[in-house]
Amino acid sequence: xxxxxxxxEQMFHLRAGASSYILQVVKNGYLVxxxxxxxxxxxVLVQPLVMLERAFSPxxxxxxxxxxxxxxxxxxxxxxxxxFRTPALSVRAAHSGDTIDLRYTGHRILQGKPALSGLPATxxxxxxxxxxxxxxxxxxxxxxxxxxxxxxxSQYAVIARSVTVANEGTKPVQLEGVMSLSLDMRDASFxxxxxxxxxxxxxxxVREPLTPGAHVVESRRxxxxxxxxxxxxxARPEATETxxxxxxxxxxxxxNFEMRASVDQYRTTRLLAGIHPEGxxxxxxxxxxxxxPEALLSFSDQGLGxxxxxxxxxxxxxxxxxxxxxxxxxxxxxNWEATYFRFERETLVELAGSAAELGVELFVLDDGWxxxxxxxxxxxxxxxxxxxxxxxxxxxxxxxxxxxxxxFGLWFEPEMISPDSELYRxxxxxxxxxxxxxxxxxxxxLVLDLTRADVREYVVETLCTVxxxxxxxxxxxDMNRHMTEVGSALLPADRQGETAHRYMLGLYAIMDVITGxxxxxxxxxxxxxxxxxxxxxxxxxPQVWTSDNTDAVERLAIQFGTSLGYPSAAMGAxxxxxxxxxxGRNTPIQTRGLVAMMGNFGYELDVRKLPLAEREEIAxxxxxxxxxxxxxxxxxxxxxxxxxxxNNAAWMYVKEDQTEAFVTFVRVLSRPNAPLETLRLQGxxxxxxxxxxLHGGYHRELFPSSIRQCTVSGDELMAAGLVVAPMHxxxxxxxxxxxxQD
Ligand code: DGJ
Numbered sequence: 001x002x003x004x005x006x007x008x009e010q011m012f013h014l015r016a017g018a019s020s021y022i023l024q025v026v027k028n029g030y031l032v033x034x035x036x037x038x039x040x041x042x043x044v045l046v047q048p049l050v051m052l053e054r055a056f057s058p059x060x061x062x063x064x065x066x067x068x069x070x071x072x073x074x075x076x077x078x079x080x081x082x083x084f085r086t087p088a089l090s091v092r093a094a095h096s097g098d099t100i101d102l103r104y105t106g107h108r109i110l111q112g113k114p115a116l117s118g119l120p121a122t123x124x125x126x127x128x129x130x131x132x133x134x135x136x137x138x139x140x141x142x143x144x145x146x147x148x149x150x151x152x153x154s155q156y157a158v159i160a161r162s163v164t165v166a167n168e169g170t171k172p173v174q175l176e177g178v179m180s181l182s183l184d185m186r187d188a189s190f191x192x193x194x195x196x197x198x199x200x201x202x203x204x205x206v207r208e209p210l211t212p213g214a215h216v217v218e219s220r221r222x223x224x225x226x227x228x229x230x231x232x233x234x235a236r237p238e239a240t241e242t243x244x245x246x247x248x249x250x251x252x253x254x255x256n257f258e259m260r261a262s263v264d265q266y267r268t269t270r271l272l273a274g275i276h277p278e279g280x281x282x283x284x285x286x287x288x289x290x291x292x293p294e295a296l297l298s299f300s301d302q303g304l305g306x307x308x309x310x311x312x313x314x315x316x317x318x319x320x321x322x323x324x325x326x327x328x329x330x331x332x333x334x335n336w337e338a339t340y341f342r343f344e345r346e347t348l349v350e351l352a353g354s355a356a357e358l359g360v361e362l363f364v365l366d367d368g369w370x371x372x373x374x375x376x377x378x379x380x381x382x383x384x385x386x387x388x389x390x391x392x393x394x395x396x397x398x399x400x401x402x403x404x405x406x407x408f409g410l411w412f413e414p415e416m417i418s419p420d421s422e423l424y425r426x427x428x429x430x431x432x433x434x435x436x437x438x439x440x441x442x443x444x445x446l447v448l449d450l451t452r453a454d455v456r457e458y459v460v461e462t463l464c465t466v467x468x469x470x471x472x473x474x475x476x477x478d479m480n481r482h483m484t485e486v487g488s489a490l491l492p493a494d495r496q497g498e499t500a501h502r503y504m505l506g507l508y509a510i511m512d513v514i515t516g517x518x519x520x521x522x523x524x525x526x527x528x529x530x531x532x533x534x535x536x537x538x539x540x541x542p543q544v545w546t547s548d549n550t551d552a553v554e555r556l557a558i559q560f561g562t563s564l565g566y567p568s569a570a571m572g573a574x575x576x577x578x579x580x581x582x583x584g585r586n587t588p589i590q591t592r593g594l595v596a597m598m599g600n601f602g603y604e605l606d607v608r609k610l611p612l613a614e615r616e617e618i619a620x621x622x623x624x625x626x627x628x629x630x631x632x633x634x635x636x637x638x639x640x641x642x643x644x645x646x647n648n649a650a651w652m653y654v655k656e657d658q659t660e661a662f663v664t665f666v667r668v669l670s671r672p673n674a675p676l677e678t679l680r681l682q683g684x685x686x687x688x689x690x691x692x693x694l695h696g697g698y699h700r701e702l703f704p705s706s707i708r709q710c711t712v713s714g715d716e717l718m719a720a721g722l723v724v725a726p727m728h729x730x731x732x733x734x735x736x737x738x739x740x741q742d
Contacts, residue, residue: 557644714740
């Protein structure tokens, strides 16, 4: 059993992988946090919780001046009592004066992990993979009860948390904030790390000391967003890529969120995560319940790299689902940057044929195939093929592509409606809007109101009709604007604050039905690139288009940042034309290829127009990728050089049994008389000999023949390192393959 309960101490010890998480019921039924960190051998903490009498920290029990909620490390703090810090739960209820006083009433320990109905969440395949603790707490005045859920995974240092609030009183209450978790840590000696960004510049790493006050990462955009990401870390200041203690916090949600670390006057840290309380309000009638999204707490004492690898495995195997979870994903070509909206059947077939000759396995027809969509001003919602461009329909083009030996994939933007569309002319109230207010447009489009059952039915039926009409093997599910005027025509006035979360529940329900009806289709989610790179979407769709920015140099920081919290198998990465369409930079085709091999590989350019030498290079790249694909998708990632920290980037993938590795080095700008770089590799077997081979012809002349191809022990490669020849010219890259000798 990985959860122990000591009745005498009323202490719970959750063992998750190499970590322990301890909580305790104390005086008056308060539930306190006692410990989260490296695994402890004994089942109970011997040292008691030390409470001190503190000035201006009021005491709920006049007989005990050392007890104050203001200083108590609580598991689920509430608003309105003697805790002045940010609460996890705020409830508006006239009969309890907006205060909530939760006390322990009981608990259950279950083998396995219950599903969260209607919400994405991690799962187990066998009950012995995890144990779940459910703790019940009750506010006697209002009748509000909460069930705090903790799942400890036996193989992973991860605790999955969620909360269900039940109104067991007699009057309705209004939930104003229900966080998925709160964690009161006893010190503040951390760096706060998160992933900030913008469209085309997603998930750049920010690391700053955690100082007194609030540190917040949030989205109020109706999507997890390009600007913020629902993954943060608290790293000990001395923690590096390879060593030190790091705590991770991921939210399994795709909508508005808040993650907050607050350091108080006594230098303790409260970490909170959940649906953003601003713009959220949920009416709970007597007898009703509300369940939060799941949050994942993770821990590693092996630095950022250790935490990332732990999360990669968990996400890949116990969050992502479906046929493609454990399957290699096809190398694709997407016509977007090759043609944008201007294409006809023959162009597509030629493009596909030309790509098939190079080894590409899937052709994706992007935006512009439906309605009368010649630009981004019309037709979203009208999911009917445009016969001006594809006179014989989708079945015909799909079959023509299949005949080239490739799968056929199709783009949709199912959550949107163009004001210039048949759908909008028929149903102007089907979008999110507030009567009497201007409807703000983004990319000339409005957001469908997925809180409505009729709208959800329309989306499911139209998409399913198209998907059943042709041999479609892949879908790109895009979403190109954020929410404004967030109101629904069908919700009553006192429930409008539910709209944004009900939208997410509606979206999850739609994706559940469609992906369930078409289990053989590979779905890739996208939101103007990586605007919804989160665990909520990954539960339904195993991969995400990482960014609309396909420049190889820009991609280094984007992909490295993303890799902190998400596996390579989740990232879409493509080679595009030069000068790059987003930044105008010229990078060598070799470098573009090696950088895009950090995820689900593909191309977005007109391969028909390339010189022969580049086509030959592409054929070589695809051959290489197909060989290393199992390592990239299912191996362990080691980040060797951080592109945000200097002029170089380097990373390697190691096969699970450590007998194979693939190492890539990118040098951004050329420098005269540059120092000789040595890469100390990681994750190899120290006493095995590895055959090391510099890949292809890249910079062959610069590497002495003795190191182009050599046999070296794992310990030498990890301790002494692998020498990189000084390469000439900007944006150069090289790669090695390593194979252990028998
Ligand atoms: C945004 C996506 O990120 C692009 O890849 C492309 O699909 C366009 N939308 C199409 O409108």
